[in-house]
Amino acid sequence: MSATSANITASEAPWQLPSRGKVGMICLIIAESAIFTIFVAAYVFYIGKSLNGPTPREVLKVPVVGTICLLSSSLTMHWAIAALRKAKTGLFSLFWFVTLALGAIFIIGTAIEWRHMIYQDGFTIQTNLFGTTYYSLVGLHASHVIVGLVGLTLVMIFALLGKVKPEHTERCEVFSLYWHFVDAVWVVVFTTVYILGR
Amino acid sequence: MASEAVPLTIHKSPLAVVYEWLGTADHKKIGSMYIVYALLFLVVMGIEACLMRIQLAHANSTFLSPQVFNRLFTLHGTTGVFFVAMPILVGFGNYIVPLMIGARDMAYPRLNAFGFWMTAFGGLLLYGSFFAGASIAQAGAAPDFGWFAYAPLTSAAFSAGHTADYWNLSILLGGVGSIAGGINFVATVLTMRCPGMTLNKMPLMAWMNLVLGGLILVTISPLTAAQMMLMADRYLGAHFFDVQAGGSVVMWMHFFWIFGHPEVYVLIIPCFAFISEVVPVFSRKAIFGYPAMVAATVSIGFVSLGVWAHHMFTVGMPSYGNAFFVLTTMVVAVPTGIKIFNWLATLWGGKIRFATPMMFAVGFLFQFLIGGLTGITLATAPFDWQLGNSYFVVAHFHYVIVGGIMFSIFAAFYYWFPKMTGRMLNETLGKWHFWIFLIGFHLTFDTLHIPGLLGMPRRIYTYEAGRGWEIWNMISSIGVIFQGVAVLIFVYNMVASFIKGVPAGNDPWDAWTLEWATTSPPPEYNFAVVPEVHSRRPLWDIKHPEDPDWKYE
Numbered sequence: 001m002s003a004t005s006a007n008i009t010a011s012e013a014p015w016q017l018p019s020r021g022k023v024g025m026i027c028l029i030i031a032e033s034a035i036f037t038i039f040v041a042a043y044v045f046y047i048g049k050s051l052n053g054p055t056p057r058e059v060l061k062v063p064v065v066g067t068i069c070l071l072s073s074s075l076t077m078h079w080a081i082a083a084l085r086k087a088k089t090g091l092f093s094l095f096w097f098v099t100l101a102l103g104a105i106f107i108i109g110t111a112i113e114w115r116h117m118i119y120q121d122g123f124t125i126q127t128n129l130f131g132t133t134y135y136s137l138v139g140l141h142a143s144h145v146i147v148g149l150v151g152l153t154l155v156m157i158f159a160l161l162g163k164v165k166p167e168h169t170e171r172c173e174v175f176s177l178y179w180h181f182v183d184a185v186w187v188v189v190f191t192t193v194y195i196l197g198r
Numbered sequence: 199m200a201s202e203a204v205p206l207t208i209h210k211s212p213l214a215v216v217y218e219w220l221g222t223a224d225h226k227k228i229g230s231m232y233i234v235y236a237l238l239f240l241v242v243m244g245i246e247a248c249l250m251r252i253q254l255a256h257a258n259s260t261f262l263s264p265q266v267f268n269r270l271f272t273l274h275g276t277t278g279v280f281f282v283a284m285p286i287l288v289g290f291g292n293y294i295v296p297l298m299i300g301a302r303d304m305a306y307p308r309l310n311a312f313g314f315w316m317t318a319f320g321g322l323l324l325y326g327s328f329f330a331g332a333s334i335a336q337a338g339a340a341p342d343f344g345w346f347a348y349a350p351l352t353s354a355a356f357s358a359g360h361t362a363d364y365w366n367l368s369i370l371l372g373g374v375g376s377i378a379g380g381i382n383f384v385a386t387v388l389t390m391r392c393p394g395m396t397l398n399k400m401p402l403m404a405w406m407n408l409v410l411g412g413l414i415l416v417t418i419s420p421l422t423a424a425q426m427m428l429m430a431d432r433y434l435g436a437h438f439f440d441v442q443a444g445g446s447v448v449m450w451m452h453f454f455w456i457f458g459h460p461e462v463y464v465l466i467i468p469c470f471a472f473i474s475e476v477v478p479v480f481s482r483k484a485i486f487g488y489p490a491m492v493a494a495t496v497s498i499g500f501v502s503l504g505v506w507a508h509h510m511f512t513v514g515m516p517s518y519g520n521a522f523f524v525l526t527t528m529v530v531a532v533p534t535g536i537k538i539f540n541w542l543a544t545l546w547g548g549k550i551r552f553a554t555p556m557m558f559a560v561g562f563l564f565q566f567l568i569g570g571l572t573g574i575t576l577a578t579a580p581f582d583w584q585l586g587n588s589y590f591v592v593a594h595f596h597y598v599i600v601g602g603i604m605f606s607i608f609a610a611f612y613y614w615f616p617k618m619t620g621r622m623l624n625e626t627l628g629k630w631h632f633w634i635f636l637i638g639f640h641l642t643f644d645t646l647h648i649p650g651l652l653g654m655p656r657r658i659y660t661y662e663a664g665r666g667w668e669i670w671n672m673i674s675s676i677g678v679i680f681q682g683v684a685v686l687i688f689v690y691n692m693v694a695s696f697i698k699g700v701p702a703g704n705d706p707w708d709a710w711t712l713e714w715a716t717t718s719p720p721p722e723y724n725f726a727v728v729p730e731v732h733s734r735r736p737l738w739d740i741k742h743p744e745d746p747d748w749k750y751e
Binding site: 015017018019020023024027028030031032034035037038039042045046049050051124125126128129132133136140 | 305306377380381384385388389390391393394411412415416418419420422423424426427430434435436437438443444445446449453456
């Protein structure tokens, strides 16, 4: 027999559902991770299989500075959100700007590295299997960084105009998930290309 | 309480109506557009099938040239997977799931619209290839390399002009639309449920659309990646699938089938959802083993990601590679079998009502089972070495696609058409549709197993006489006539019922899930008052307050 009351109207606990923004962004991250996984798989499969042309050791320079910048930008992004949550909008703008700058340094570093490889070393996507898989994998990551930089810039503009308030913390957190994802992918790409594949 | 919406009659100019539909973000309108779009392409796909079966009815036939035949089977497969099956299933999910969970709309309505229009334009782009055709010099014609577009046939060297690009880009667009849909389904089911509807109390269709969304995210993306690689090969001089540079064409196969196999589970999981809604209502019993059904669906989602190379048994993978995929493919049959047992257990002891939706559902149960069994046959690698790329494979997948997916889609139509339009579909016409289609389906696809066993390869435009294949091909082609007639009856039924069918009311089937608590069709806002549920069958609780489900769950 039932021991509950005949009339259930109010639920005992308040009705809590996960955050829509976070779930949506995590889903996007899952899909993008699957795309990156395939490019990483192709890269790993083709290690050492180029028939000719330069090997990774011959043309790759480990992007230490860029990597440090990109990984630190996750930290500064985290600090920015924490500041916004505590209504310290000035500090938020500062850390957000630093995040943007660090990301920009990473991209500029990649661009310089590529310029050297393409024009000085004559190493392109057409050169060999290494070229094909390197430029596509690192390029795919770089394009995701650029999209992130566009988003960062937009929020920077809003922040400078004084439009970003503590109630927007949740939305900035959703965006930060994307940025952390970009960082995490770089860890995987860096390990695959500059450590595993050299 | 059912909402008492009194429709206002506002006179709208035709242009305003068109603009309203073009710019809508309402899940019901988008769902309807997905369904109508898919039905149009279903007709196109059917015509392609008819032409092929006419060509194959006789030995040494010259009805179609080999080039045209190749384009037909490529487009038939590509259209069927991407522009018929996926849109129609996503369309039903879009329309019904928010209603079932007591929500106002999907989690991301504008993303929903974006997904639809991407899919729509993808389909138009694919068929644009017919018009671009050979009339524009070197522009290429419709794709003709099979729906799996194996490398290196699709490379710049072997596919001149833009033939491969039509395939590549149209599917890429459609894929982006599907990923958008996947994100939306997961977010909707996880974050938009009405108060009281814990995950454990959702209708099974909501669970299955959740698994569907997640599976779409990891299934379509590998294809997107492979297509980017193909574009790089064709236009940037990359060497992903370039054997002369040391590349591997088998890698395309791996990447394609890493997409392609879970894709068929993406197609069947919504069908499981339809059956899980129809069978209980027409057996007058709650679904047997709800937790097992959820667990089975989730495990199918996961295991399906590990079986892809059973499409590659004849490629020459090492023995341990083949063995691994034989085993995983057999494992995925286990949760599927559990679901079939649970549906049967739902029927057992129920008060079965053979309305048209139930007839199609029962047809599904038999036919999907048989299709699954021929799948297990093919999963045995040595068997596949004989039957791979033969008509046995064609018969197998059409059994699950037509006998399974198509039948469950028909069931869904007869079940939910009243909700979407406010009119019942005609039962007599429905029964005619069912029986004629059943006969046609079995004539066509039962017989096709035999030429397969006798060695007839797939994708051949004709065959010589005297191999013992002619009679089976002829019977198979005759079956197409029945299927065509049945589909015409169905289309007529839909149009006539839409105009002057019997008014349905809120709940014509005496069902139990929330979509039946609102009017038919639902008002724009779905529910005037946000529902609160306490069990898996909220309408049962409302209709039977003296014996509610929450006492037993």
